[in-house]
Amino acid sequence: MAHDRNTLSSRRDEILERATELFVASGYAATSMSKVAEAVGVQKASIYHHFPSKEALFVACVSRGYQDYTAALRDIRDSALPATEKLSRALDVVYAALTESQAGRMSPTLAETARLIPSMGKTFHDTFIEEMHEAMAGILAAGMESGEFARLDCLGLEYLIFSPAVDLSLQRQMFASFEDLEERYPVDKVKASHLALLLRLLSPAA
């Protein structure tokens, strides 16, 4: 909220960076404050000078990293593009957020942590899920209004749009150790197939 004077400047940012890497790699429980300290190259007690608890550190790690994506989705919604183009670009953002970003690659950890730390779940829901769904709903509504999309039930429709990316993100993490990960869970192929099917479904011709 105050200091973006330098890039990855302060010790605090350095801790967030290393801690995020560890949470992504090993999950919440298996990431100890000792390991974070070791990765940063300071003593454990120093971490506690910057963050009051492990929980607070984790929340801080998750909070950075989604804003860019929600903002990008809102920009698409507010653009003057054709609805099909909006949808295509929106899918790009959703898949990027869930499979490329560090926060997205924490999906299993996030899911598991959200219920154990209710405040975590609430924050994540309000600042990411709600934001993304709202922007996507706007894109769909505009397309239906203009006649570019068929008028369909939006409840299931939003699941058809978001869930494949969520599921793919999850499976890529769950089975990250598989040798044939990229053949079995290929982001670009799934996204392309997904988009084609959505456009067929949304086509007003039928």
Added chain:
Amino acid sequence: MAHDRNTLSSRRDEILERATELFVASGYAATSMSKVAEAVGVQKASIYHHFPSKEALFVACVSRGYQDYTAALRDIRDSALPATEKLSRALDVVYAALTESQAGRMSPTLAETARLIPSMGKTFHDTFIEEMHEAMAGILAAGMESGEFARLDCLGLEYLIFSPAVDLSLQRQMFASFEDLEERYPVDKVKASHLALLLRLLSPAA
């Protein structure tokens, strides 16, 4: 593989039952062997007489509970029903497996554990995901063959079928503490909307 003489008979089964409840409620890391022992009403050392490690106990908990659903899906595939009816019943099974069963309600825990215990991930993938996808692929192929379904790209299609249920299961667990959980993430409504959209998408008329 050997003993289904009585229902929930042995001490071993009792341990599995209580441990599963705890894993569902608190996740893997927060469920200690002490708590399992306490829930069963025995000493911790006794648990180790039945299971060599916490990891083995967890694997055993997950392994029981999915077989019924994969079998049910195969039965639907092998039935003589119309393709649309098969799909409808298949969705019932998928949503039940993911939102009603104890194993399904472990979805965040399972996701987080699968990558930390690669053997877990492999087992889960081979005995559940692969089985479910194979049966569903059979249902779709038969429908396309008979002309009841349009011939569509099966990669994205399988995501459109499974992922909404996966996502819903996940969110219901992540946000289980929300007061408006049932209004926000209603299983029956989502399932119905999901099915209607799938039938539209698969309609060969277009």
Added chain:
DNA sequence: GTCTATACTAAGATAGAC
């Protein structure tokens, strides 16, 4: 703001009596 040192707790697991 970082260090050393340590308090405190609890985990997974084992030994050996009964």
Added chain:
DNA sequence: GTCTATCTTAGTATAGAC
């Protein structure tokens, strides 16, 4: 097969010097 007792390790977090 269950118990009591214990080993070993490691975690989160804090106190207080520098």
